[in-house]
Amino acid sequence: MTSFNTLFNRMFQEKSKSVYLIFLIQAFASLCFTIIGFVSENGTPEFVNGKDTSSVNVIVAFLAVFAVMMLITSFIADFVYWIISSIKNEKINRSQTWRLIPVTDTKFLLSNFGTAFLTYIWLGILEAVTIIVTLLPMLSDQDVRKAIGQASIHLSARDWQEMLASLGLIILIGYAWYAIVSLLNLASRSIIDFLPGGSSKVLTFIIRVVVIIAIIWILGHAASIIFSVLGEFSPFAVNNYDIDYATTLLQFLVFDVVITLIDIFLLNKFVEAKQN
Known part of the structure; x- marks a missing residue:
C-alpha cells in the first residue's frame, strides 16, 4: 500500500504545476500593467503623506505599483485557480x-481535497511574498518609515481568537467546496454510467442539472438540520462569545465529514475510473 504522505506529495507536485503557471501569467500581466501605467503617466512619482508631498525614486515607485498590480490581479488569479483545481480534482x-x-478511497479523497486546498494556499503565499518583497524598497523613503512608525496595532486575546477561528472556518469551507463539487460530479456520473445511452451529451447535461438541483436542495435541508441540532449543543464553549465560534466550526466539521463519507461511498461503489 502506498503511504498517505507519498500520495499527498505526488498530488501536490502535480497540482503545483498549475499554480506556478498561473502565478507566472499573473506576474507577467502585472508587469505589463505597471509598464503601461508608467508610460501613460507624466511627471515624477510622488509619495503623499497628509499635506506633505515628496518625490520617490522611480525604481522604488515602479516596484510599489507592481505590488499593487499583483494585489489587484490576485483576485482574478485566485478565482481562476479555484475553478481549475476543482476540475483537476474530478x-x-x-x-x-x-x-x-x-x-x-478515504486516503485518496482526503489527499485529493487536501492538496487542492494547500496548493490554493501556496498560490496565495507566492503572491503575498512577491507583494511584500516589492514593497520593501519603499522603506528607504523617510516619509514612509515615519508613517509606519506612527501606526500602532494592538491585538487582544479575543482578537487572536477571532483570527484563529476565522482561519479554521476558512479551511473547513474551502474543504467543503471541493467535497461538494466532487459529490455533484460523482453522483451524476454514477447515474450516467448505469443508464443506456449515457454517453449522449444531451442526456448527460439533463442528468447533471437534475442531480445538481436535487443535491443542492438536499444539502440545504441537511445543513439546516445539522446546524440547528449542533446549535443546541456545544460542550467545549465557556461563554456566549465562544459558543458562536465553537458551534460554527463544529457544524462545518460535521458537514465536511458527512459529505466526504458520501463521496467515498460513491467513488468506491459506483464510479469507475477511465483511461487518461
Missing part, C-alpha cells in the same frame, strides 16, 4: 492512472 477522481495507486 479528473484525478476519474483517472485510471491515479486510481490504480494502492491506497484506500
Whole structure:
C-alpha cells in the first residue's frame, strides 16, 4: 500500500504545476500593467503623506505599483485557480492512472481535497511574498518609515481568537467546496454510467442539472438540520462569545465529514475510473 504522505506529495507536485503557471501569467500581466501605467503617466512619482508631498525614486515607485498590480490581479488569479483545481480534482477522481495507486478511497479523497486546498494556499503565499518583497524598497523613503512608525496595532486575546477561528472556518469551507463539487460530479456520473445511452451529451447535461438541483436542495435541508441540532449543543464553549465560534466550526466539521463519507461511498461503489 502506498503511504498517505507519498500520495499527498505526488498530488501536490502535480497540482503545483498549475499554480506556478498561473502565478507566472499573473506576474507577467502585472508587469505589463505597471509598464503601461508608467508610460501613460507624466511627471515624477510622488509619495503623499497628509499635506506633505515628496518625490520617490522611480525604481522604488515602479516596484510599489507592481505590488499593487499583483494585489489587484490576485483576485482574478485566485478565482481562476479555484475553478481549475476543482476540475483537476474530478479528473484525478476519474483517472485510471491515479486510481490504480494502492491506497484506500478515504486516503485518496482526503489527499485529493487536501492538496487542492494547500496548493490554493501556496498560490496565495507566492503572491503575498512577491507583494511584500516589492514593497520593501519603499522603506528607504523617510516619509514612509515615519508613517509606519506612527501606526500602532494592538491585538487582544479575543482578537487572536477571532483570527484563529476565522482561519479554521476558512479551511473547513474551502474543504467543503471541493467535497461538494466532487459529490455533484460523482453522483451524476454514477447515474450516467448505469443508464443506456449515457454517453449522449444531451442526456448527460439533463442528468447533471437534475442531480445538481436535487443535491443542492438536499444539502440545504441537511445543513439546516445539522446546524440547528449542533446549535443546541456545544460542550467545549465557556461563554456566549465562544459558543458562536465553537458551534460554527463544529457544524462545518460535521458537514465536511458527512459529505466526504458520501463521496467515498460513491467513488468506491459506483464510479469507475477511465483511461487518461
